[in-house]
Amino acid sequence: MDRPLKIDELLCFSVYSVNHAISRLYRPLLAPLGLTYPQYLVLVALWDRDHRRVSDLGAELQLDTNTLTPxxxxxETAGLLTRQRNPEDERSLIVTLTENGRVLEHKATELTACVLEAMGGDIEELSALRDQLHALRDKLEQR
Amino acid sequence: MDRPLKIDELLCFSVYSVNHAISRLYRPLLAPLGLTYPQYLVLVALWDRDHRRVSDLGAELQLDTNTLTPxxxxxETAGLLTRQRNPEDERSLIVTLTENGRVLEHKATELTACVLEAMGGDIEELSALRDQLHALRDKLEQR
DNA sequence: GGCGATTATATCGTGTGCGATATACTTGGG
DNA sequence: CCCAAGTATATCGCACACGATATAATCGCC
Structure with missing residues (x-):
């Protein structure tokens, strides 16, 4: 295939494009909670496992401190979490959810249902797509 | 499924995550050309169809002028394209590739091959994934 | 032909991402 | 015990995204 590819033929653009579409889908749903989409992803990670270091969060979300710190x-300013130096190792910072941050998990459940519905509602199909994307991500990361 | 989802179970996170992985893959490949990843996508669109209005580009790339103008x-500053008011309608701006911008298309061919290889090289599989993502994007947009 | 509505682009402010660099703390070898 | 190397986070600068708003040109209706 030597012919130059059109934009809609590039897998990378379809990923780029779907990512923005998802972000636009979440925006109005998260706005009432005072959350941005990346902030919501941080919360999802923290709801699962709390009281952990910034670098742990970063490893899971694939973000470095230059993104995560601000x-x-x-x-923290919004009252969702606290940031405390680890007494065992003053270099590291422990992120802990506040009650406010924890409570949002309930509201997020409806949100997930809403997003699922917007995506067509076929859980089998969406899970398969997710697994293919994970496989692709792993391939890209192992380089 | 009432159980709260973990981050790796969310399709939206896998898209988010793959998008960043792809961007990180392209970065070092595009840096020698002096391009960022979004700039590259603009070029791909322009290589296919040149001499068109900002809003046309925006419709194809799903970007508004608040992103596209800067x-x-x-x-333009980098010498890749020109921006000229449309004489037929002074409101609109016509974007045209310069020779410099056009020439980059050749170099981009190797780049596509390199990206394909990083993604595993199975064109059938990657095309199928792309088509699923397009279907998802269309579902999300029609709301 | 004038003027309000519409359209196309631009500007502003905020929030990510990330390369490069800085700072604070800990560890290990002499 | 001291200091160089390593580690964890922070800061800086730049480039997107995008909601909100502004500006300039055109259109349509009377």
């Missing part, structure tokens, strides 16, 4: 500071 | 200005 993001977490905004979330 | 992006295109940077590309």
């Amino acid at each position: 993001l977490l500071k905004r979330m | 992006l295109l200005k940077r590309m």
Whole structure:
């Protein structure tokens, strides 16, 4: 295939494009909670496992501290979490959800249902797509 | 499924995550050409169809002028394209590739091959994934 | 032909992402 | 015990995204 590819033929563009579409889908749903989409992803990670270091969060979300530090500071200001130096190792910072941050998990459940519905509602199909994307991500990361 | 989802179970996160992985893959490949990843996508669109209005580009790339205007200005400064008011309708702006911008298409061919290889090289599989993502994007947009 | 509505682009402010660099703390070898 | 190397987070600068708003040109209706 030597012919130059059109934009809609590029897998990378379809990923780019779907990512923005998803972000636009979440925006109005998250706005009433005072959350941005990346902030919501941080919360999802913290709801699962709390009281952990910034670098742990970063490893899971694939984000470095140059992104996470200001993001977490905004979330701290919003009263969703606390940032405390680890007494065992003063270099590291422990991120812990506040009651406010924990409570949002309930509201997020409806949100997930809403997103699922917007995506067509076929869980089998969407799970398969997710697994293919994970496989692709792993391929890209192992380089 | 009432159980709260973990981050790796969310399709939206896998898309988010793959998008960043792809962007990180392209970055070092595009850096020698002086391009960012979004700028590259603009070029792909322009290589296919040149001499068109900002809003046309925006419709194809799903970007509004608040993103495109500064992006295109940077590309104009870099000598990749020109921005000229349409004489037929002075409201609109016609974007045209310069020779410099057109020439990059050749170099991009190797780049596509490199990206394909990083993604595993199975064109059938990757095309199928792309088509699923397009279907998802269309579902999300029609809301 | 004038003027309000519409359209096309631009500007502003905020929030990510990320490369490069800085700072604070800990560890390990002499 | 001291200091160089390593580690964890922070800061800086730049480039997107995008909601909200502004500006300039055109259109349509009377």
